[in-house]
Amino acid sequence: MLSVQQLTKRYPGATSAIISDLELHAPSGISLSIQGASGCGKSTLLALLAGFEVCDSGSIVIANQQLDGLSASAADDFRKNNLGVIFQNYNLLECFNVWDNVAFTARLKGNYSAERQQQLLAQLGLSAFSQAPVGQLSGGEQQRVAIARALNHCPAVVLADEPTGNLDEQTSDVVSDLLFNYCHAQKITLVVVTHSSDVACRARQQYALHHGKLCAA
Numbered sequence: 001m002l003s004v005q006q007l008t009k010r011y012p013g014a015t016s017a018i019i020s021d022l023e024l025h026a027p028s029g030i031s032l033s034i035q036g037a038s039g040c041g042k043s044t045l046l047a048l049l050a051g052f053e054v055c056d057s058g059s060i061v062i063a064n065q066q067l068d069g070l071s072a073s074a075a076d077d078f079r080k081n082n083l084g085v086i087f088q089n090y091n092l093l094e095c096f097n098v099w100d101n102v103a104f105t106a107r108l109k110g111n112y113s114a115e116r117q118q119q120l121l122a123q124l125g126l127s128a129f130s131q132a133p134v135g136q137l138s139g140g141e142q143q144r145v146a147i148a149r150a151l152n153h154c155p156a157v158v159l160a161d162e163p164t165g166n167l168d169e170q171t172s173d174v175v176s177d178l179l180f181n182y183c184h185a186q187k188i189t190l191v192v193v194t195h196s197s198d199v200a201c202r203a204r205q206q207y208a209l210h211h212g213k214l215c216a217a
């Protein structure tokens with residue numbers, strides 16, 4: 001269950017709140033897409049859901065945990081245990097190869113399985129790169145590594161910021177199919193922020209962020 005009530009966030013110096021009394025209620029295992037004009041606050045909303053940004057008011061409950069009001073270290077723990085986050089800029093560990101990047105959170109969490117990881121890399125077309133330093137990969141390949149890392153530790157919720165933003169149309173189709181199908185099969189709640197209506201329409205619930213609130217897309 002993902003439950004957001006009256007969520008409000010205003011950046012210091014901004015004239016109005018970027019997220020304003022936003023409501024979102026989704027049962028576990030469902031996929032949601034969020035579209036909206038550039039600058040409307042989509043990344044901010046994901047950052048609030050991931051506990052990277054602190055809201056001004058309202059409440060966020062994910063996987064039975066109240067997220068607002070957590071300390072930074074409690075938010076770190078919460079993320080490790082419950083969330084897979086796919087960042088727009090990937091946030092890969094440059095000093096590690098593909099295999100160790102994808103294994104990172106699963107090893108930290110203690111649920112690493114080489115077999116599961118090998119399957120995931122194969123599904124994402126990354127098997128041939130498993131020993132390559134991530135810095136040598138193209139943007140699209142790094143994006144797939146970030147997706148594999150987020151899925152590999154079996155989180156309850158995956159938050160994805162433009163997960164296909166750097167992929168060509170054909171690869172985008174393959175990767176978004178995999179992301180949605182994987183999450184539906186594993187009953188992972190998936191929240192995808194995207195510019196692409198082709199990606200958004202794969203979600204069970206489709207929203208647009210407008211004037212700080214979500215409306216049905």
Ligand code: ADP
Nearest residue numbers: 011012018036037038039040041042043044045
């Ligand atoms: P989107 O993801 O929809 O493009 P963002 O959430 O990235 O939108 O940004 C929404 C607005 O908030 C933008 O005007 C941006 O400049 C502003 N913003 C984003 N992050 C910060 C920040 N850390 N401090 C101040 N303003 C910010």
Ligand code: ADP
Nearest residue numbers: 097099100103107112113114115117118130131
């Ligand atoms: P651990 O030492 O944590 O038990 P493994 O023994 O599974 O990890 O893997 C050690 C290293 O071998 C990994 O970091 C990776 O580089 C490589 N490796 C293991 N299994 C595979 C695989 N199926 N495909 C590619 N590389 C692998």
